[in-house]
Amino acid sequence: MKVNEVPQDGRILESSGVRDLCYATDENGDYKQVISVGWDAKIVALDFTWESIYQECEEIKKEVLSGDKSPLAYHLHRLVMTPEILSDYSGFSKREIKRWCRAKHFNKLSGEQLSRLASALRISVEQLTSLD
Amino acid sequence: MQLDFIHKPSGHCENGVVSNLLRYYGVEMSEAMVFGLGSGLFFAHMPFIRLHGMAVTSFRPLPGDIFSRVLSLLNIKIKRYKFRDRDRSMRVLDSLLERGIPVGMLVGVYHLPYFPREYRFHFNAHNICVTGKEGDVYTVSDPVVVDKCTLTYDELKVVRFASGTYPPKGRMYHIADVSSKRGVTKDAIRRAILKNCNSMLNIPIPMFGVKGIRFLAGRMRKWERRMGSKRAALNLAQIIRMNEEIGTGGAGFRFIYAAFLQEAAVLMNNPRLRELSAQMTTAGDMWREFSYNAARLIKKRDVEPLTYDQLADKLIAISQKEEAIFRELANICRL
Structure with a gap:
């Protein structure tokens, strides 16, 4: 060069x-x-990666609205987290986090558990329980 | 309290930290020289380690290796740490700063506030250097940022204990004793080049060195069939990001190594090294061309973009080029 x-x-x-x-x-x-x-080539690669993450987020959003998945699943994906990483930051087990990605389990979470998850994701509890 | 630390930005984070640290102790050494002495050029494609669910392609040795190699060649004593207890890691850092020692450390970029949002993936092999503390705020010399920046106590603690692939676990390092240091000798350069030849040519596992490039090429040919065009494009984007992104650049590394060979040619009084430096520049340009074409494939900009097969052919050409360069280098440097 x-x-x-x-x-x-x-x-x-x-x-x-x-x-x-x-x-x-x-x-x-x-x-x-x-x-x-x-450099353009790099920006293309970054843009493409983020675009596909956002697309997948939109699909998860639909599943949340239909009552199957929980907002946690959406935020995990939006923040490019995985259950492993969140389990490390929050202290919950991987299995628990995967379970809470389903709406019916997520709805049973206590306030204290929610705030622990939210602080590990660095968002507010209101955000965690909604789709912002 | 602020240490009198001169911050210079650099192409690769670890070189930059090492070169800035050395300057603090009165050893002036260019980034390229640090990179070369640290035998920093590498290639690895490791499907068994995953980042964002995709195989890791790396253009560097493990973080911390460059630091150890350079300082052992200079006969400077260093100390490396790794922690389990987060608060203790911060206490040790504070006490080192109070003794006037700048401390290099490994951090994850995901929570680094001064990074652009687009760059914030769970990438955990970034190096920074802490050079001062004012109340609750640390002064940080990050080689990819033009000026010094700051991190609060909590921010620093989070990034030092980031989670994900290759968690940093509070790893940090500093220079302990420079009293018995020696200058850069011809022999040190010769050994460093040989070591680099060795890691590029002779690791008997197909995932590393020039064999690794061929391994990646072989896998790339099957991507579209194996996982569909969307997923294949994502994998390709990950390669470009690893190849070009700040602090990990593959093509960039070839250019830094070429700059090192130029310096080495003067120090070793060997014009052949300068010719090889030009060859290495060509290899770097080939990597850039690869990224450029790969980006076009992702964007589908052309009517007929290159296929994965053609991209893989480019990789094969690169691996042949680099193999030739390193074989020749090994011949020159072997006694």
Whole structure:
């Protein structure tokens, strides 16, 4: 990659302090550091990943509204969590969390259990029991 | 309390932390040199480790390896920690800071507040360096951020004990003793290059090194048949993200290694290394071209985008290129 070929496709990084430091060769073939604000190919990959996560979320949403799955299932997916990771953060077992992804089990949760789940997901209890 | 720590951003997080730490102790060393001495170039495709339900592709050795390798070549003593008790890990950190020691550590990026939202996956191999504490707020030198930033006590505790694939478990490291340090010798560079050749060429498991690239190519050919086009595209997107994303870049690593070979050519007085550096640049460009085409396949931008088979062919070409480079490097560096 030449110095003048370093991509500067902003959008994601621009608003933060994070930058890509790239190494590129100048006209003599010597390596120089160039700061980049991103590259299209990378943005496509990120966008595609998030889009498919949101699509799957919409499908889960439908199942929640039909009364099969619980809002917990929706939030787990929206926050790219897995039952394993949430079990680590909350101290509940993986099995319990998978169970609570079904509405009929989720509805029996006590207030204290809900607040523990919500704080592990870093959202409020109101959010956890709704579909925001 | 703030340590007099100069923060310089870098291409890869671990190199950056090591190079910044060394500077604090009066050893000036470029990021590329750190990367090269740490034998940081690697490839691994491991279907048995999963990240977001997909096989992990890694372009680096295990976090912490670069640090240990570089400092053992320089004969500098280091100390590494791992904790079970979260509060204790923070107490140890505080007491080190009070003694005037900057501390590098491993964190997960999912809860890092200064990261853009789009980047916040459960990726747990990011390195930062804590360089000061003011009340409840830690000053952090993160090599992918232009300036120093801050994290509160609670934020730092959460990211140090992030959960998911390869949990950091409060891992941290610092330089303990520089009294017997030596400079970068020709022999150190030679050994570091040989070590890198070894990990790219000679690991007798098909998932690692240049064999790993071929292994990935072979699996990629079957993706569409095995899991349908949507899932295949997701896997491909994960490869691009691993290949190009901050701190893990595969193509980027080739360029950093090429920069190291250039420096090495001067220090070792061997113009052949400079030629190989140019070859390595070509390999990096091939990785970039791979990512570029893969992104087009995902977006279906062209009327006829490349197929998975054609992408796999590109990977095979890359593996042949890199194998040739490392074989030659091994020949040069073997006594």
